[in-house]
Amino acid sequence: MDLLLINGPNLNLVGKREPSIYGSQTLEDIQEELFNVAKEYEAKLKFFQSNSEGEIIDCIQKSVGSIDGILINAGAYTHTSIALRDALLGVAIPYVEVHLSNIYAREEFRHKSFLSDKAIGLVCGFGPMSYQIALQGIVSYLKQA
Numbered sequence: 001m002d003l004l005l006i007n008g009p010n011l012n013l014v015g016k017r018e019p020s021i022y023g024s025q026t027l028e029d030i031q032e033e034l035f036n037v038a039k040e041y042e043a044k045l046k047f048f049q050s051n052s053e054g055e056i057i058d059c060i061q062k063s064v065g066s067i068d069g070i071l072i073n074a075g076a077y078t079h080t081s082i083a084l085r086d087a088l089l090g091v092a093i094p095y096v097e098v099h100l101s102n103i104y105a106r107e108e109f110r111h112k113s114f115l116s117d118k119a120i121g122l123v124c125g126f127g128p129m130s131y132q133i134a135l136q137g138i139v140s141y142l143k144q145a
């Protein structure tokens, strides 16, 4: 099983950025932990982070044929990007939406997601653990598919 974790804008700053909201673990720490969890599930996990909407879309398009499932924390593009939604629907790769924070407990503009209604599921609010729950979810979904 080949999986891809995509992190969008400003998630490269996690660990330093608003630690009271996003915690003190860096993205590298989170990814290292997740890589090991994926191994336990016998899944191969690749990582991609970009602050650029176009680069994320290119990455999604290039995943066709090599990636079975996507975990995506699109950061603020979650709330703004129809292009990202179209890319995910265009490649028809199942995906899980992930957020560190509980977007529904924050500002109203974060309550809208262009990704969630087409996702297998949405995990938010558990900090770095959100990624692990999402990983477990997509592995179980793909095993049944």
Ligand code: DQA
Pocket: 009, 010, 011, 073, 074, 075, 076, 077, 078, 098, 099, 100, 101, 102, 103, 110
């Ligand atoms: C985020 C939530 C978004 O609203 C925000 O723009 C982010 C991070 C999260 O992981 O909690 O950049 O996706």
